[in-house]
Amino acid sequence: xxxxxxxxxxxxxxxxxxxxxxxxxxxxxxxxxxxxxxxxxxxxxxxxxxxxxxxxxxxxxxxxxxxxxxxxxxxxxxxxxxxxxxxxxxxxxxxxxxxxxxxxxxxxxxxx
Amino acid sequence: xxxxxxxxxxxxxxxxxxxxxxxxxxxxxxxxxxxxxxxxxxxxxxxxxxxxxxxxxxxxxxxxxxxxxxxxxxxxxxxxxxxxxxxxxxxxxxxxxxxxxxxxxxxxxxxxxx
Numbered sequence: 001x002x003x004x005x006x007x008x009x010x011x012x013x014x015x016x017x018x019x020x021x022x023x024x025x026x027x028x029x030x031x032x033x034x035x036x037x038x039x040x041x042x043x044x045x046x047x048x049x050x051x052x053x054x055x056x057x058x059x060x061x062x063x064x065x066x067x068x069x070x071x072x073x074x075x076x077x078x079x080x081x082x083x084x085x086x087x088x089x090x091x092x093x094x095x096x097x098x099x100x101x102x103x104x105x106x107x108x109x110x111x112x
Numbered sequence: 113x114x115x116x117x118x119x120x121x122x123x124x125x126x127x128x129x130x131x132x133x134x135x136x137x138x139x140x141x142x143x144x145x146x147x148x149x150x151x152x153x154x155x156x157x158x159x160x161x162x163x164x165x166x167x168x169x170x171x172x173x174x175x176x177x178x179x180x181x182x183x184x185x186x187x188x189x190x191x192x193x194x195x196x197x198x199x200x201x202x203x204x205x206x207x208x209x210x211x212x213x214x215x216x217x218x219x220x221x222x223x224x225x226x
Binding site: 002006031033035040041042043044047048050056058059090092097098100101102103104105106108 | 153
């Protein structure tokens, strides 16, 4: 059953803590993306990766970091430098760059 | 610049047609997309249209594109309660040199009245 999985569904962060959100896809897609969604807002691009071992900043990369060591996986770390991390985080992938993007189910990050 | 605008809410009666509108500002858009989001869920791709087309139909969904006015619409025929969701319009620019992400509107909440 092909698709994009994100875990966990809910994640809690304490002050000063780094947390990592998982995104895995078994669609054999080259490109992967992370977006942030705030209530009543559209999605904003955090980071994207066109190919393994390569990634670029999106519009709101400050306070976040990513890695792309495997084609299937694109984890996002929300660092303590991100002062307003509470949001819904969505991962997406596309067969190649500039092609249609498909989304995972999302992770909701809450700050304790 | 990049900007995608949508109305925040649309209320329709069950069985009627819903028309969700979107305007965009960048004339170099290549593809325009409609995604559906149900509460607490990710985005589901509904349909997309290439910028050299003016209409696309897929079962109950009809997409109209007016490039001159930079206006995109999604018509849902025979609206059902399961259509209740937030609908996002998105454009891809891919004009070279820019990021590869999509630019999204803020979403239109479709409310179905019985």
